[in-house]
Structures are given as C-alpha cells and as structure tokens.
Amino acid sequence: MELANRVQSLTPSSTLAITAQAKALKAEGHDVIGLGAGEPDFNTPAHILDAAKRAMDEGLTKYTPAGGIPELKNAISAKLKRDQNLTYTNEQIIVTTGAKHALFTLFQVLLNKGDEVIVPAPYWVSYPEQIKLAEGKPVIVTADESNNFKITPEQLKASISEHTKAVVINSPSNPTGMMYSEKELQALGQVCLDNDILIISDEIYEKLVYTSEEHISIAQLSEELYNQTVIINGVSKSHSMTGWRIGFAAGNKTIIKAMSNMASHSTSNPTSIAQYAALAAYIGSDEDVTKMREAFKERLDVLYDKLTSIPGVECVKPSGAFYLFPNVQKAAESGGFSDVDEWVKALLDQEKVALVPGSGFGSPQNVRLSYATSLDQLEKAADRIKQFVNNHQ
Ligand code: PLP
Numbered sequence: 001m002e003l004a005n006r007v008q009s010l011t012p013s014s015t016l017a018i019t020a021q022a023k024a025l026k027a028e029g030h031d032v033i034g035l036g037a038g039e040p041d042f043n044t045p046a047h048i049l050d051a052a053k054r055a056m057d058e059g060l061t062k063y064t065p066a067g068g069i070p071e072l073k074n075a076i077s078a079k080l081k082r083d084q085n086l087t088y089t090n091e092q093i094i095v096t097t098g099a100k101h102a103l104f105t106l107f108q109v110l111l112n113k114g115d116e117v118i119v120p121a122p123y124w125v126s127y128p129e130q131i132k133l134a135e136g137k138p139v140i141v142t143a144d145e146s147n148n149f150k151i152t153p154e155q156l157k158a159s160i161s162e163h164t165k166a167v168v169i170n171s172p173s174n175p176t177g178m179m180y181s182e183k184e185l186q187a188l189g190q191v192c193l194d195n196d197i198l199i200i201s202d203e204i205y206e207k208l209v210y211t212s213e214e215h216i217s218i219a220q221l222s223e224e225l226y227n228q229t230v231i232i233n234g235v236s237k238s239h240s241m242t243g244w245r246i247g248f249a250a251g252n253k254t255i256i257k258a259m260s261n262m263a264s265h266s267t268s269n270p271t272s273i274a275q276y277a278a279l280a281a282y283i284g285s286d287e288d289v290t291k292m293r294e295a296f297k298e299r300l301d302v303l304y305d306k307l308t309s310i311p312g313v314e315c316v317k318p319s320g321a322f323y324l325f326p327n328v329q330k331a332a333e334s335g336g337f338s339d340v341d342e343w344v345k346a347l348l349d350q351e352k353v354a355l356v357p358g359s360g361f362g363s364p365q366n367v368r369l370s371y372a373t374s375l376d377q378l379e380k381a382a383d384r385i386k387q388f389v390n391n392h393q
Helices: 014-027 046-057 070-084 099-108 126-133 153-158 182-194 224-226 253-264 274-283 287-308 329-334 342-350 375-391
Strands: 093-096 118-122 139-140 164-170 196-204 229-234 246-252 367-370
Touching: 014 196, 014 342, 046 274, 070 093, 070 126, 070 246, 070 274, 093 099, 093 253, 099 126, 099 196, 099 229, 099 253, 126 139, 126 224, 153 182, 164 182, 182 196, 182 224, 196 224, 224 229, 246 253, 329 342, 342 367, 342 375
Parallel strands: 118 139, 118 164, 164 196, 196 229
Antiparallel strands: 093 246, 229 246
C-alpha cells in the first residue's frame, strides 16, 4: 500500500540512528553514556504525583472540555500574569497534549498550502516537519556562533516574502540554549509588526535560565506584540513532566478557538489526570523547579569547562535549557573524519558516548549534548570525549 505524500516527505529523526546504535551497544553489555536525552532526569515532584492520585481516586477520569479544564486554564492565566505580567482570558488559552501538539495544531489552523514560516536555525527538529505536515514551507534562516546562534532583524527582514505567515522564536533554544535579550526581541518584533507576521514564541525552557538575565516573552514588550504573538509553553521541562503530555498555547482567541475545534476532532482533551497534575504544578510552590535549575546550572558549569578545554571543541556558553551545542568541526577535521556525523558515530563506537549530531538541527558542524544526567556521568563523558579527540589528532 502506498502511503500519503505527506509522510513520504517527512525527515526521520536525526536522533533515532544514534539512539538505536547506543541501545544495541548497551544490550551487548557496553558501558554507554547517553547524552542525547531531551528530558530532565529528575522525578516529577511529589505534590504533583499526589494531585494525580487524588484525581484518580475522585473519579476525575472522564472526558474534559477539548481545550482543557477551566481550573487549569485559570492557573495558566495566573502563571502568565505572575511570570510575564500578561493578561489572558480562558478563551485565549488552550491546554494541549504537550507543547508539541500545541505547535502541531497551531500550524494546522494557520497554514494554507505554500504559506511560509520562518524558522531560525539551529532549530528544534519538529518545527520544519510540522510546518510541512500542514502543507506550509519552512524558510530556514541560519544563525551561527558569530552572533551567538541568534538571528538579526536584518536576516529576518531578508527572509520575508509575500507568502510569509509566521516566525518561530524559541528562547531559550533547543538545541543551543541561547536566549534573546529584551532589546533583541524588540528589534525582531518590530520587523514582525511592520510585515504583519505572527510570532510563535516557544517558551518551553523559560524556567531553565542560568544567567542573571531574565527570561522575557516577546508578548510582554508592547500591546501590539501581545496581539501578534501566540505563546507556547507547558510543564514538560519546567516540572520534569515530559511523560504527562501537558502543554498550552495562549494568544488571539480566534486562533485558539480554531485550535480547540481541531483538538476536538483529533486528540479530544489532554488526559484528565495529567491536567489535574499540571494544575498542581502551576498553583504549587516553585521550590522543586528551583532545585532542578540549580542542579542543571552546576552541571552546565562543570561540563562547559571540561569540554572547552578539549582541542578542536568550541562552544558558546548557553544561557538556558539543558543542552550544550559545541562546534566540533575542527576536531573532526584534524581526526580525519569526513564530517561531524562520522565523528559522532566513531565516538560512540570507540568511547561509548552518545551525542546527537547537529545535522538534524540544521547545523552540521555542531553536536548536541544534553546535561540531563548526573554530574558523575557528565564528567566521565567529557573525559572520554577528550580521550577520543587525543586519539585522533
Ligand atoms: N519545544 C521545544 C523547543 C522542545 O525542545 C520540546 C521538547 O523537546 C517541545 C517544544 C515539546 O515539548 P512537550 O514535551 O511539552 O511536547
């Protein structure tokens, strides 16, 4: 049976090949260190687990409104007020099956065939694929290390065409961990306003920032930008709740209503129990979030120092998220590898450290390391990478 064109043009996940190889090595009994994970390694905080158990005991296990329970929408609205000083009514909020499905649904309701969405590279792997699934066209704008992996207003302007509908801003970013400053967002926002482009602001790593700089949502900067932005966020990364699948979108109520209609015919509601868990996350104390952030910061500092002492490994220090995105082109070249993908394969094969090649994120000279694993493992991994580079000078 021939499958639909839309799936035939999907790019397979770049992490899959390396993950499969790492698993096979582990199964053979090798001591593999995996730095590919895109999720915090902490348990979901206890008060959130308790809320889910209570929801089950109380029989809150049935369908809910497709766009989410009103209590959770209220809590999300209060969170947006508390953290961003932004006001959203419940009609402007949809609870979704993870932030990923908020983005998927948003592209579905927004794009007609051939509509363009500007995606700054390095990008999270799912943006271009989701845009293509909605018959849109991802327009990739590359931001390299020379500008700390951030696009400039000039680049944004130059990538706009008559078909441009939206731009994705992911700050802090997966895979680079870079975060846009208020001034930078202001300048990008002005270009969007001048050209009537919707801003999709993916703020899923908002709570994981390690510098003195504060996370700013572009929607905070003016009334016009508030109206022009759809915020995407959720509890996956902030509260170590990746498996619960709760995210949200907040923005223009016509867009949100269309998304709710779409959800009502696809997922129906996000899992009822998970919604009560997310409610506890948003109304509860941020103590656990703070502890996780502190642990991540310590790991970042240690791993960054160790990695940047390796010859041929260059790295911009990230501000947030839980990834490092070093450029290893020089190490790969001096080791005689044809490209960084080959270097990554050999590193796994010889030193049993699994990283994700940057090619899948639109940046083939880099690799992504996640520090969502113990300090001990991270130090061991950095030593092995150093050994590997030394062996291939
Ligand atoms: N946006 C970015 C930038 C991410 O890295 C991820 C997860 O890796 C998501 C969205 C999706 O998050 P969720 O698990 O809530 O679907």
